[in-house]
Amino acid sequence: MNEYCLVLGANGGIGLEISKYLIDKGYHLILHYNRSSDNIDELIKDQEHHIKIKFDITDSNSIKNALKELGAGKEIQITKCINCVGIHYRSFIPLMPDNKFKEVIDTNLTGAFSIIKHISTDMIKNKKGTIVNISSVAGINGLIGQACYSSSKAGLDAITKIASKELAKYNIRVNSIAPGFIEAGIIENPTANDLEYLERIPMRRFGRAREVAKLAYFLLEDKESSYITGQNIVIDGGLSINI
Numbered sequence: 602m603n604e605y606c607l608v609l610g611a612n613g614g615i616g617l618e619i620s621k622y623l624i625d626k627g628y629h630l631i632l633h634y635n636r637s638s639d640n641i642d643e644l645i646k647d648q649e650h651h652i653k654i655k656f657d658i659t660d661s662n663s664i665k666n667a668l669k670e671l672g673a674g675k676e677i678q679i680t681k682c683i684n685c686v687g688i689h690y691r692s693f694i695p696l697m698p699d700n701k702f703k704e705v706i707d708t709n710l711t712g713a714f715s716i717i718k719h720i721s722t723d724m725i726k727n728k729k730g731t732i733v734n735i736s737s738v739a740g741i742n743g744l745i746g747q748a749c750y751s752s753s754k755a756g757l758d759a760i761t762k763i764a765s766k767e768l769a770k771y772n773i774r775v776n777s778i779a780p781g782f783i784e785a786g787i788i789e790n791p792t793a794n795d796l797e798y799l800e801r802i803p804m805r806r807f808g809r810a811r812e813v814a815k816l817a818y819f820l821l822e823d824k825e826s827s828y829i830t831g832q833n834i835v836i837d838g839g840l841s842i843n844i
Contacts, residue, residue, distance in 0.1 A: 603650075606681035606821065609633045609658065609716060612640045614785040615735060616685030618810035619817050620644060624651070626818060631671065631679065633658075633686075652677075658686050658712035664719050681821050682720050683733040684713055689750035691794075702749040709753035710760070717764050721773060730773040733820045734761050735813070736833060738781045738841050746794070754779075758833050765831030774830040776820045778813060781837025785810035803839035812836060 606623060610616035611632035617640050620632060629650040632641045635657055645651040656667035671677060688708050690701040713734055724730030739747055740754025758777055765775040782798055784807045799807065816836055819825045835841055 602676050602678045603629060604678050604680045605629045605631050605652070606683065607631045607633065607654075607679050607720065609682070609684045610686035612636075612638055614685070615780070615783060615810050615813050616683075617641075617644070618785060619683060619685060619814040622811065622814035622818060623821075624648065628681075631677075658716065659707045661715040661718075664715050668719055678727065679720060679723065680727070680729055681731045681733075682716065683735070683817055683821065684716055685735045686712060687735060687737075687750075687754075689747060691746045692748075693746055694748050697748060705749035706753050706756075709750070710756040713757050714760055717760065717775070721764070721768055724773050725768070725771045728772045730768070730771075731821050731823065732764065732773065732775045733817055734775075734777040735817075736761070736777040736779045738779050738835060738837050741779060741833075741835070742841060761833060762831050769830055774820075774823075774826070776826075776829060776831065777833045778816055778820070779833050779835045779837070779841075780813050781808055781835075781840040783808040783810055783813060798840065801840060801843045802837070803843060806838065808836060808838055 606628050608616060608620050608630055611620045612634040620630060623630060631652045631654050633654050634641055638653055641653055654667055654671055656663040688705055690705055717732060734757055736757050737754040739751040740758050743751045761775055761777040768775060782795060813836060
């Protein structure tokens with residue numbers, strides 16, 4: 602049986618950088634996307650042992666069917682999973698459209714729950730697994746104008762802790778990473794509001810996606826972090842101590 606790591610949201614931002622880093626470390630990856638897979642195609646065009654998979658993370662049946670099809674007749678065992686999927690919408694609460702709030706919660710929180718639910722089933726059978734969720738400092742402190750995003754990440758942190766308690770007896774570790782402002786994904790093109798936060802970061806710079814990737818690798822690797830579970834590790838250049 603070949604062991605694989607499932608990377609959710611692998612086509613861009615932090616997810617793409619994590620995928621690159623894990624490939625450099627010799628991982629066999631299952632690379633998830635929902636719409637475009639251009640970056641994934643470029644990443645694995647000359648590589649073997651990597652698989653693309655498409656599904657809608659907000660649709661539990663889509664996840665279940667995709668994973669079932671993936672395993673049909675193949676020697677594939679998902680022993681590691683990192684969830685990098687995340688969307689946001691900026692708005693003050695009185696102006697927040699209900700459908701936008703629901704969309705962010707469905708993607709960032711309910712989707713993460715569904716992934717853990719389906720992935721952990723086989724991990725329990727195999728008595729082995731590691732799950733890492735990409736959260737955010739927004740889930741810890743709450744950011745003005747980001748009620749839906751902050752709420753979704755706070756909920757993700759709670760699910761991470763609960764899953765770590767429920768799954769520990771099956772030799773499954775569950776942790777999360779809480780990045781601050783990273784030069785990829787959501788702040789790939791910083792707004793004036795983002796730049797204001799730069800003044801509050803003691804290290805006076807935004808983080809790099811590669812720095813998050815290195816932390817993700819550490820948490821995925823049993824030989825590096827075998828006694829760490831249920832933790833939300835902040836990587837924000839000191840922002841959270843200055844908010």
